[in-house]
Amino acid sequence: MRKRDHNVLTNAASLLVCGLLAGVVVAAAAFPAVAMSGLAAKAGAETFGALPTELTVARAPQISYLLASDGKTPLATMYDENRRDVKLADISPYMQKAIIAAEDHDFYKHNGVDINGVARAFVNNQNESAGRQGASTLTMQYVRLAIAYSATHPADVVAATEDTSARKLREMRLALQVDKEFSKDEILTRYLNLASFGNGAYGIYAASQVYFGKPPSKLKIEEAALLAGMVKAPTTNDPTTKSGYPLALDRRNYVIQNMVTTKAITQQEADAAKATKLVVKDRRTPNGCVAANVNSWGFFCDYFYRWWMQQETFGSTSYDRERRLKSGGYTIVTSIDVQAQKGADKAVRKAKSENSKEAAMVAVVEPGTGRVRALAVNRQFKLDDPKNPKNKISSDPAKSKKGIKGNYPATVNPLLTGGDGITGYQAGSTFKIFSILAALEKGIPLSYPFNAPQQFKSEYIIDSSSPAACKGTHFYCPTNSGLKAGGMQNMWSAFAQSVNTYFVPLQQQVGAENVVDAAKRAGIQFRASNDAKFAATKEAAHQWGAFTLGVSSTTPLDLANAYATLAADGKYCEPVPVQEIRDPEGNKLDIANPRCEKRFSTDVARAAVDAARCPVGDNSKTSKCGGSRTAGNVRGIVDAPVAGKSGTTDSEKTAALVAMTKQYSVAGIMADPDWPQTNVKMKHKEKDGINPPVYETLRDAMKGKPRINFEPPGQKISEGDQRSIPDVKCQPIETAKSRIKGAGFIPVVSDGKVASSCPAGTAAGTNPNNRQIKGGVVSIDVSSGGGTPAGTNTPGQPGNGPGNGPGRPGGGGRPGG
Numbered sequence: 001m002r003k004r005d006h007n008v009l010t011n012a013a014s015l016l017v018c019g020l021l022a023g024v025v026v027a028a029a030a031f032p033a034v035a036m037s038g039l040a041a042k043a044g045a046e047t048f049g050a051l052p053t054e055l056t057v058a059r060a061p062q063i064s065y066l067l068a069s070d071g072k073t074p075l076a077t078m079y080d081e082n083r084r085d086v087k088l089a090d091i092s093p094y095m096q097k098a099i100i101a102a103e104d105h106d107f108y109k110h111n112g113v114d115i116n117g118v119a120r121a122f123v124n125n126q127n128e129s130a131g132r133q134g135a136s137t138l139t140m141q142y143v144r145l146a147i148a149y150s151a152t153h154p155a156d157v158v159a160a161t162e163d164t165s166a167r168k169l170r171e172m173r174l175a176l177q178v179d180k181e182f183s184k185d186e187i188l189t190r191y192l193n194l195a196s197f198g199n200g201a202y203g204i205y206a207a208s209q210v211y212f213g214k215p216p217s218k219l220k221i222e223e224a225a226l227l228a229g230m231v232k233a234p235t236t237n238d239p240t241t242k243s244g245y246p247l248a249l250d251r252r253n254y255v256i257q258n259m260v261t262t263k264a265i266t267q268q269e270a271d272a273a274k275a276t277k278l279v280v281k282d283r284r285t286p287n288g289c290v291a292a293n294v295n296s297w298g299f300f301c302d303y304f305y306r307w308w309m310q311q312e313t314f315g316s317t318s319y320d321r322e323r324r325l326k327s328g329g330y331t332i333v334t335s336i337d338v339q340a341q342k343g344a345d346k347a348v349r350k351a352k353s354e355n356s357k358e359a360a361m362v363a364v365v366e367p368g369t370g371r372v373r374a375l376a377v378n379r380q381f382k383l384d385d386p387k388n389p390k391n392k393i394s395s396d397p398a399k400s401k402k403g404i405k406g407n408y409p410a411t412v413n414p415l416l417t418g419g420d421g422i423t424g425y426q427a428g429s430t431f432k433i434f435s436i437l438a439a440l441e442k443g444i445p446l447s448y449p450f451n452a453p454q455q456f457k458s459e460y461i462i463d464s465s466s467p468a469a470c471k472g473t474h475f476y477c478p479t480n481s482g483l484k485a486g487g488m489q490n491m492w493s494a495f496a497q498s499v500n501t502y503f504v505p506l507q508q509q510v511g512a513e514n515v516v517d518a519a520k521r522a523g524i525q526f527r528a529s530n531d532a533k534f535a536a537t538k539e540a541a542h543q544w545g546a547f548t549l550g551v552s553s554t555t556p557l558d559l560a561n562a563y564a565t566l567a568a569d570g571k572y573c574e575p576v577p578v579q580e581i582r583d584p585e586g587n588k589l590d591i592a593n594p595r596c597e598k599r600f601s602t603d604v605a606r607a608a609v610d611a612a613r614c615p616v617g618d619n620s621k622t623s624k625c626g627g628s629r630t631a632g633n634v635r636g637i638v639d640a641p642v643a644g645k646s647g648t649t650d651s652e653k654t655a656a657l658v659a660m661t662k663q664y665s666v667a668g669i670m671a672d673p674d675w676p677q678t679n680v681k682m683k684h685k686e687k688d689g690i691n692p693p694v695y696e697t698l699r700d701a702m703k704g705k706p707r708i709n710f711e712p713p714g715q716k717i718s719e720g721d722q723r724s725i726p727d728v729k730c731q732p733i734e735t736a737k738s739r740i741k742g743a744g745f746i747p748v749v750s751d752g753k754v755a756s757s758c759p760a761g762t763a764a765g766t767n768p769n770n771r772q773i774k775g776g777v778v779s780i781d782v783s784s785g786g787g788t789p790a791g792t793n794t795p796g797q798p799g800n801g802p803g804n805g806p807g808r809p810g811g812g813g814r815p816g817g
Helices: 007-029 040-046 095-105 116-128 138-150 153-163 167-180 184-194 202-210 221-232 243-262 267-275 297-309 318-327 339-349 399-402 427-440 491-497 501-511 512-522 529-535 538-542 558-568 604-612 634-638 692-702 715-719 732-741
Strands: 065-066 074-078 329-332 359-365 373-375 449-451 486-488 571-573 578-580 597-598 643-648 655-660 665-671 723-726 746-756 761-765 771-773 777-786 804-806 813-815
Touching: 040 538, 074 297, 095 138, 095 221, 095 243, 138 184, 153 643, 184 221, 202 221, 202 538, 202 771, 221 243, 221 267, 221 771, 243 399, 297 329, 297 373, 318 692, 339 373, 339 449, 339 692, 359 692, 373 399, 373 501, 427 491, 427 501, 427 512, 427 529, 427 604, 427 643, 449 501, 486 491, 486 643, 491 501, 491 604, 501 655, 512 529, 512 558, 529 538, 529 597, 558 571, 558 604, 558 643, 558 655, 558 665, 578 665, 597 777, 604 715, 643 723, 655 813, 665 692, 732 746, 732 777, 746 761
Parallel strands: 065 329, 746 777
Antiparallel strands: 065 074, 329 578, 359 373, 359 665, 449 486, 571 597, 643 655, 655 665, 723 771, 761 777, 804 813
């Protein structure tokens, strides 16, 4: 603090006079009948010098601003008190002069206590017929406010504001000290930043915004005079009320005339200002996520709030963290991408109206940083008014019978991110990617061939009464869509066509516990208690046969982030809703930095992405996707290199799609959050299905962005150790099996027969017929004779769309999606 020079005699005089008059004047103010008592004067003189001279000033509560990732688009504001400290240079000179004209004409002349004012108040207050007159200077008023805001106990707040002689004496003593330590301009700035102006506006910045919608630097004479006139009685002189308007107008004009008296303005300027009609905007600053700048952005805002409340950096308790957010004066640049968010909002509402029980939910995550770029759902972010409810009756029959309202069209539940009882939704075959990851880590290449049957009898044990069990057994037996055989598949083609009877055997081979672990490392959380139980130990996870088919609950955010881990070459990043946080002094906080770590090797991640290009209609130079794709139109619509996967659950109770580029990972899930066992079939490709919101969001987010290709995987992880398959054409089946086994392959005899020139019952050829990975399966085709030459065998093409799969161990079936 810069100390100001004072004349020694002036200082001494101030102390002497104040000491002598303090007891009399304060007593006169508090107890007129004993004003002339010598005892009061003596007590004042003796105690004044013993009063405290140090003023502890805590920062008053400051409003925190949330901005979009561009650093300028407002998202929301959060505060206990609507206040934002500003420098004197950012306050209109008219405002500076108006507050002096209203409250303290001699502000720049006295030393914190106006001795003449004290004397005038003393004389005036002896006249019982006269109105009471105070002697508080702006400096004393600042002291009073500073004590109240620095109080650590409610009793201290009372002591700072109660009308007692002790309080007035303490203010005088502290005001003298403050006037020594701070310049007049500093005191004026601090006062204007602390004062209350009514309507939830604390400090001149908030007041200028609330009443006139402008920064304080732009205040005109009449506007400054109005605000200056309000600090004395902000509730009484409230210009936004019918009763307060005329009082505020009179007070404004009074201040304007006083500005003439103090020579701040001319009489001509005053007359013009008085003639200006008093117009106020009454724009209370929105507070909290329910008052977000755009209502649909409230879901992202709420996610940010929940994230903040989990950060120990902001306090050891939830109370401390909330106070820091609402009082700390932070400028928070969130991660919300306006372009992506607008695209997502439009897409989900295009698919489903706000009044639809089905929730179309889309989350967007940036690979490599974990920054959440958009969260959208076809809902309004607000609480349904219990006095005038607008929400529809719950879709849950049990709740519907009781007349309980549902969570649509309005809700504040974290539908997209989980929490507060929201555990997520089944995402179907999008989870097959985790079997691919686990297999690749075990050294199994993308080209791994398997002749996927119509039904696969696994080693997983489930309830024998489950429809997913093989008839008469307790073994889990998944099937494909339409009960069709998958035929010879590799990871590319099986993922493109979503072949259940390829992925369950693959999971069994690598261990379900390793597939679950891959999902965890990618970013999947297990919020549902049943899921958490299976995922808790390797032993429990080992029997989770249906996991690869997506029976575990997840959220759009977790799903988007898991795929983003792969797009970032195996680097997992914790989802974060911020990219920069600055405190009131402008210091940047490290907590906004990405929190990432390598969880999969680059080769494994790139190979998994290579397989994931197939379902959404994309190919690399190395991929062997086959002909059928479950969401093959995504590549053309997004017009960029893409990867992803669709997913469907039992009876199509949910539908999911992930689509990603190198810059954005978008995951969408359509479900009924109020009643997961819905009887509504969730759709995929239709205009009211989940696919359009996902690829339209990605398309819009990618507008103007460079097209970056995914790096193809290495040859070894793609093709494995390739070896030549021996020619067994026309040989006896047992001989063919022996030769193939001796070459390092696993021989399997095909169930069906093919016409060929070889004798019936002999080997007509193999599938594949040229090369295969070491240890891979080679299918032997059996000749039916007939003289037709055996042709080249190629991988079979299973039916399109989801297949029937299992539920949790002991549960029912689930489609693959």
